Amino acid sequence: MMNPEKCSVVLVGPQGSLNIGSVCRVMKNFGFSDLRLVTPQADHLDKQATDMAVKAKNLLNDAVVYQSLADSLTDCHLVIGTTRRFGKYREDFLYPEDIVRITKRLDNDSRTALVFGREDSGLTTAELDLCHQFLTIPTSEDLPSMNLAQAVCVCLYECNKGRAVTSAEGSARMLADSENVEAMFQHMRCTLNDIEYLDQQNPDHMLRTFRRIFGRAGLDERETNILRGLWNRIDWLNSQR
């Protein structure tokens, strides 16, 4: 399972301090903290970087600078390099959603490195040779090149998603039971009939539309009670005629 403490973000030759700051913020957003900078071309402690990092300045301060990619990877067990250069290895490419699956196979002490190249030219062939797996983010042909911090964002978002183990259907809601919902509908039928809103020839035709609306919505108990409150109010109104 993806443990953010066992995952390092490695930026190779980053050219913009603004991007380095943005990377720190999104790392902290998703629970990551280990940032490694290989021959950075910008000052990662300047004002632009710290402004963009906001409350993740501690990651900037803790970032370690290396003189080569190889040096930055010595304690890493799985090295995933991001690239848009396909060529002959295209069939082996991972997508961001594959990271969690791949890291699941590692034991708890294994460290994963996610390696990102320069803003303008990415990773060199020699740097890609140090990577065990290649990852690419599917983008439009009209503008395939992503901002560095955005690319990091997508990868860490996927890592964090796999960590949270949430239902693909969103978080769970406790719905009202069928007896409760049917009682609401029976009340609704009486009320709408009494106020002559339903077609006398076919009263269920319109009720069925409401059944479809509330069926799609999925009512919880509080909501069925609120609806019954409305029918009660209309009943009272009708008794005043």
Place this chain on the structure above:
Amino acid sequence: MMNPEKCSVVLVGPQGSLNIGSVCRVMKNFGFSDLRLVTPQADHLDKQATDMAVKAKNLLNDAVVYQSLADSLTDCHLVIGTTRRFGKYREDFLYPEDIVRITKRLDNDSRTALVFGREDSGLTTAELDLCHQFLTIPTSEDLPSMNLAQAVCVCLYECNKGRAVTSAEGSARMLADSENVEAMFQHMRCTLNDIEYLDQQNPDHMLRTFRRIFGRAGLDERETNILRGLWNRIDWLNSQR
């Protein structure tokens, strides 16, 4: 199926032109082009914006500015608002990976709006009231607040990922547009207020529950008409007292 031509990105009160430019770039990365700016607090055509947009400057030029969120949504059928404000409606939240599933239920002519709030304070309660569904991006408690462009990035990345997936579940529905739905809610508000069903101290509290129910359900035009028919009937009943 998620068609990027039928999806608008709506930024409400964006404060940084740098962020607006970054949003354009990531929109183009993932094949989106319709950007709407509601009362922007920054000049979206300044140098910072165009620098960050890189090859997506055309999106900056084509962006339309609106004076209110409601104005920007009149031709939208499904409105998804992003927020980290939970409160009592928490159980209804979508995650970014749910967007494709939800939009699969729409027909090809329906327009979806993804609404993002201000960098510092997000969307107001009144603005959230105009949204049919709420979306949140799971982040770390240590730094939950994401950069605006990063949040857009995650949502559009998920939309693009699911773009290739074809719909297999259920038939597509054409939803009522936002103007139509809002007119129904305004009518509902007047009616329920007139019959003293709403809490006079806080009339919107209960209305919000109905907004959530009908938002989850997704109303088509026939259904909004049927609901207005019911409010008309109650109006008449009330006039007979």
